[in-house]
Amino acid sequence: MTRSTRPHNESRFSSFRIDPAGVLAKRDCEAVVGNRFCGLQIEQFRSLSDLRIEDLGPVNLITGMNNTGKTSVLEAIRILASNASLSTLSQILRLREEDVVEADDGFRLNEAEPAFPYSNLFQGYPEFSGEIPPIRIAGNHGDFPTSLMIEPCWLSELRTDEGVRKITVTAPRLFEGEDGMPGLRIKVNETERLLPLEYLRRGSSRSYRRPDAVEDRRFPCLYVGPGSGDRTAGLGLLWDRIALSDLEGHIVKALKIIDDNISAVSMVGGEGARSSRTAIVRSTRIPRPVPLKSFGDGVNRLFGIILSLVNSKDGCLLIDEFENGLHHTVQADAWRMIFQLATALNVQVFATTHSMDAVEAFQTAASETPAEGVLVRLARKGQTIVSTVFREAELAVVTRNQIEVR
Amino acid sequence: MMVARKVVLVEGKDDEHVIKHLCGNRGIPPVLKVEGHQSVENLLETIPVRLKATYEGDIVGIVLDADESLIDRWAAVRNHLQRLAYSDVPAHATKTGMIIDPPAESLLPRVGVWLMPNNQLNGMLEDFLALLVPENSHLFARVQRTVDDIPLSEQLFSATARSKVLIHTWLAWQKDPGLPFGTAITARFLDPLHTDADTFVTWLRELFRL
Numbered sequence: 333m334t335r336s337t338r339p340h341n342e343s344r345f346s347s348f349r350i351d352p353a354g355v356l357a358k359r360d361c362e363a364v365v366g367n368r369f370c371g372l373q374i375e376q377f378r379s380l381s382d383l384r385i386e387d388l389g390p391v392n393l394i395t396g397m398n399n400t401g402k403t404s405v406l407e408a409i410r411i412l413a414s415n416a417s418l419s420t421l422s423q424i425l426r427l428r429e430e431d432v433v434e435a436d437d438g439f440r441l442n443e444a445e446p447a448f449p450y451s452n453l454f455q456g457y458p459e460f461s462g463e464i465p466p467i468r469i470a471g472n473h474g475d476f477p478t479s480l481m482i483e484p485c486w487l488s489e490l491r492t493d494e495g496v497r498k499i500t501v502t503a504p505r506l507f508e509g510e511d512g513m514p515g516l517r518i519k520v521n522e523t524e525r526l527l528p529l530e531y532l533r534r535g536s537s538r539s540y541r542r543p544d545a546v547e548d549r550r551f552p553c554l555y556v557g558p559g560s561g562d563r564t565a566g567l568g569l570l571w572d573r574i575a576l577s578d579l580e581g582h583i584v585k586a587l588k589i590i591d592d593n594i595s596a597v598s599m600v601g602g603e604g605a606r607s608s609r610t611a612i613v614r615s616t617r618i619p620r621p622v623p624l625k626s627f628g629d630g631v632n633r634l635f636g637i638i639l640s641l642v643n644s645k646d647g648c649l650l651i652d653e654f655e656n657g658l659h660h661t662v663q664a665d666a667w668r669m670i671f672q673l674a675t676a677l678n679v680q681v682f683a684t685t686h687s688m689d690a691v692e693a694f695q696t697a698a699s700e701t702p703a704e705g706v707l708v709r710l711a712r713k714g715q716t717i718v719s720t721v722f723r724e725a726e727l728a729v730v731t732r733n734q735i736e737v738r
Numbered sequence: 739m740m741v742a743r744k745v746v747l748v749e750g751k752d753d754e755h756v757i758k759h760l761c762g763n764r765g766i767p768p769v770l771k772v773e774g775h776q777s778v779e780n781l782l783e784t785i786p787v788r789l790k791a792t793y794e795g796d797i798v799g800i801v802l803d804a805d806e807s808l809i810d811r812w813a814a815v816r817n818h819l820q821r822l823a824y825s826d827v828p829a830h831a832t833k834t835g836m837i838i839d840p841p842a843e844s845l846l847p848r849v850g851v852w853l854m855p856n857n858q859l860n861g862m863l864e865d866f867l868a869l870l871v872p873e874n875s876h877l878f879a880r881v882q883r884t885v886d887d888i889p890l891s892e893q894l895f896s897a898t899a900r901s902k903v904l905i906h907t908w909l910a911w912q913k914d915p916g917l918p919f920g921t922a923i924t925a926r927f928l929d930p931l932h933t934d935a936d937t938f939v940t941w942l943r944e945l946f947r948l
Contacts, residue, residue: 713794713845720790720845729787733775737791 367551367646368680369409371472376455376465378404385719389706391674391681393654393694395738396710401717402684405710406555406650409682412471412478413553413648415520418527425452427557446514446529448484460484460514461504476551480520487515487528499526552647554640558656567636568609570643571599579642582673586638589665590630593617597624597635611635629657634666641670644679651683660689667697667705675703686738695731698724709737742795744946746772747788749781753801753854753863755920757942763923763930764939766948770799778803785818789846796847799945803862804831804853806898815851822846831857835941850945852938864901867919869934871908881907 368390374383379401394402407424414420448460458464466483488502488511502512515528554570574580575598587594596614598621611624613631624635633656641649658666674681685691691707698705707722707730722730722737730737748754754772761770775781781802789798804811812831819827823841831853840846855866871878885903895903910916912927923930942948 709791711793711845718845722787722790726787726790729784730791733780733784733788735784735788735791 366474367678368648369412369471369473372405372408372412373468373470374405374408375468377408377467377469378453378455379717380404380408381455381716383710383717383719385708385721387706387721387723388680388708389704389724391671391698391703392683392706392708393691394682394684394708394710395686395691396684396717397686397712397738400710400712402710403652405708406652406682406684408469409471409648409650410553410555412469412473412480414550415478416480416482416518417550421450421453425449428452448514449529450482450484450516453482454484478521480518482516482518485515485517485526486512487526488512489528499528501526552644553650554644554647555650556637556640556652558653567611567639568599568602570639571609571611574639574642575599582642582669583635583638586634586666586669587613587627587631589669590634590662591615591627594627594631596621630659630662633657637666638669638673641673641679641681642677645677646679648680648682649674651681654683654685655687655690660687660693663690663693664696667694668700671697671701671703671705675701688736688738691727691737692731695724695727699728707737742793742797744770744797744799746770746799746801746942747781747785748772748774748801749778749803749863750774750776752919755918756863756867756923757801759920759923760930760935760939761942764935766939766942769948770942770946778805782814782818785815786822789818789822789849792845792847794845797849797946798847799850799852799942801852801854804855804857804860805862806860808853808858808860811853815853819849819851824849833857834937835945837941837945848945850941852941856934856937861901863919864905866934866938867905867928868901868908870923870928870930870932872929872932877911878908881911 368388370386370388372383372385372388374380376382379399383401383405385405394405396402410420410424446460448458451457451459454464454467464484466481468479468481470479471477486502486504487499490498490500492498499515501517504512513528513530515526518525518527574583580597583597584594587597593615594613595616597611598613599609599611601609611632612621613624613627614621624632637651637654640651655663670681673679685694694705694707704724705727706724707727709720709722710717711720712718729735746757748757751774754774757770757772760766761768775784781800785800792798800815802811802815808831816827816829819838823844824838824846825841826838828836831851833856835857836851837848838850839848854863855861855869859865881904885900885907905919909919909922909927912922912925914925914927917925917927919928922928929935
């Protein structure tokens with residue numbers, strides 16, 4: 333079966349509960365608050381066929397057994413926050429090493445079945461010419477309600493009378509030699525982009541837009557991966573943005589949670605022969621600065637988390653597998669710090685975990701701080717994955733009674 | 739994939755042991771997990787969260803005392819269930835114990851509710867146990883007379899505790915005096931085969947599909 337000529341039926345879009353303008357039905361959220369998401373809807377994205385999450389809080393912990401799509405939810409938020417930017421899409425594929433599959437294969441533009449490097453983002457790893465339901469992601473965000481759609485489609489390039497090149501959606505290419513190009517159609521709210529895969533492949537930053545160009549409405553959204561600080565090099569840029577500011581103090585305070593002797597932190601390198609950056613710390617017990625790495629996984633993990641948090645002011649922070657590298661005895665302190673900073677800097681936090689220790693530590697910190705902590709459990713129901721939201725008061729009952737919510 | 743769980747939520751240890759021994763004596767396989775909650779207040783508070791925290795295929799039974807008002811206790815449980823979007827929760831306690839399936843699109847479990855002693859009377863677990871005393875027992879008649887003959891000036895227990903006093907006295911006067919409820923069932927001082935136990939056992943079997 334080949335793809336239909338027409339872009340995917342628009343009528344489904346209107347049955348989408350978050351309408352294109354991003355306004356959720358009232359019952360979906362208790363209140364739409366300022367600069368954060370209060371609800372999410374994710375369709376046909378990776379393993380999530382139709383996931384709705386309502387009543388998100390300022391700080392959210394996502395739990396669920398293996399393969400229930402915890403990381404996919406973080407990815408969906410990244411895509412939303414970036415208005416489905418190509419760099420975010422390719423970063424997501426790179427993180428899961430899903431970009432390597434096509435590497436030796438070359439771009440098979442001349443074969444009947446085009447290579448489809450973005451296949452992994454769609455449900456069921458479809459082939460390009462199959463019937464692929466579009467990915468739809470919507471976020472009920474106080475300031476930036478966003479509803480987006482990504483679908484594969486055939487494109488062709490035209491030249492207007494003025495000689496301007498224009499990309500349009502075309503009929504599926506049935507035979508080699510026809511001029512259709514495989515591409516992606518990305519619609520964010522009312523703005524549509526048509527992107528030939530060929531250009532994506534070349535890493536071209538050119539994006540083909542309809543005349544009403546995408547307005548840049550992005551807010552910071554940083555992602556802390558599951559690796560427990562094996563590398564500090566990538567954090568140089570984040571460090572430079574906050575070095576010598578008041579925010580620097582938060583970093584030291586965070587590191588003290590694990591080692592009270594740490595008195596200062598900085599990042600060195602980056603110029604001359606030494607191009608990579610290294611985080612170093614001063615400890616009251618060691619006469620000269622030493623690499624942060626020598627303090628172990630926990631310190632490095634917290635450095636990455638808190639540095640990313642202070643860089644996410646007025647935006648959101650995503651932490652994958654929060655507990656990695658953090659002994660259960662320090663997790664509550666780490667969460668306290670996250671809750672406090674999230675409030676102070678107006679950052680909405682989403683973290684994933686499969687550890688019951690992390691849930692307990694999260695609840696403890698949530699109960700001590702004004703910001704509400706919300707737990708979102710993902711679980712299977714038949715072939716789909718559904719969410720259950722536990723508000724802070726319910727979470728207290730969960731830990732008091734040792735109820736399993738992983 | 740996780741194996742679906744069959745859980746009975748109860749108020750305390752006594753309920754837990756009674757259910758386990760009843761099941762054991764009535765041939766119900768030992769697949770039920772009975773969870774005590776220290777008090778009725780704690781159990782009531784836990785119900786919504788406990789039902790939300792289930793996985794696909796789980797079944798949850800809830801056993802509560804009706805206490806002084808069957809109507810009020812039922813209303814409290816019903817309120818919790820309705821808020822969780824269970825539909826068709828009956829307005830009154832079901833004589834044979836309530837069983838309802840969850841709304842199709844939700845992950846909520848199939849749920850059952852039993853109000854002690856029998857979904858029809860005010861009272862508690864001990865009233866249910868009194869029903870299991872062998873019929874026409876002269877000894878039990880004597881227990882009742884003795885307890886009722888205590889002059890008010892010497893009676894330390896409140897009127898609502900009368901059924902507790904009766905059952906504990908009954909068990910105190912057995913061949914093996916003072917057995918706890920569960921073992922007293924297995925010892926047949928309380929009869930697990932009594933017809934009044936049938937309704938409860940049938941409810942458990944139907945609810946958990948055993």
